[in-house]
Amino acid sequence: MISFLWAQTESGIIGKDNQLPWNIKEEMQHFINYTKGKTVLMGRNTWESLSVKPLPNRKNILITSRKLEKSYNNLEISKNLKEILEKYKSTNEELVVIGGSQIYSTAFDYADKLVISVIKEEYQGDKYAPKWDKNDFNLTKEENYKEFTVYYYERY
Numbered sequence: 001m002i003s004f005l006w007a008q009t010e011s012g013i014i015g016k017d018n019q020l021p022w023n024i025k026e027e028m029q030h031f032i033n034y035t036k037g038k039t040v041l042m043g044r045n046t047w048e049s050l051s052v053k054p055l056p057n058r059k060n061i062l063i064t065s066r067k068l069e070k071s072y073n074n075l076e077i078s079k080n081l082k083e084i085l086e087k088y089k090s091t092n093e094e095l096v097v098i099g100g101s102q103i104y105s106t107a108f109d110y111a112d113k114l115v116i117s118v119i120k121e122e123y124q125g126d127k128y129a130p131k132w133d134k135n136d137f138n139l140t141k142e143e144n145y146k147e148f149t150v151y152y153y154e155r156y
Contacts, residue, residue: 002088002110004097005034006129007117007148013125014101018049021123024147031098034115039095041084046099061095063103085110104130114153121147 007027008014015021039059047053047062054060054075061076061084062068068077078084085107088095097107108130114137116129137153 001092001094001112002085002097002107003094003113003115004104004108004111004130005031005115006099006104007031007119008129009119009122009125011122012128013123014099014129015049015127016123016125018045020049021125022119022121024119026145027117027119027148030117030145030150035096035098039088039093041095041097041103043100043103046103049100081107101127101130108132112155114151116151116153117148118151119148 006014007020007022007024009021013021035055036057039061040055041061041063044062044064044066047064054062054072056074058074059076060072060074061078063078063081063084065079081103084095089110089112097103097111111132114132134153137155139151140154141150141152143150143152
């Protein structure tokens, strides 16, 4: 199963200057709770934006064609996004795609589930959430928080 997880503003902003435009502890805790114990997949820009590398208590997969300056435990590096997606599409193990915008748009057809935090305040940014058709997904759950709402969708 392949899930996509992201936070965005109502207008679709997901990033600014390769960082999150907001600092909402409760939303970050939601991210940690959802991904803990799972496999996360990210592109190079998302990897570089992380303050902790790799993310602890998760298997990390980095899609990049460039070498890293150092090696890390609990990190798999691949140049072949499609190969990774095909592998997880046929298993019960959940692969959580966590960004960035290029990975989301390239891999979106593989998404079985979307977990989207919509930030209630508007922020400026330069990266946008992937465009997707709500007719392809069913809203299965909604969680309201003070500064954001999390929507869970599953592909029909």
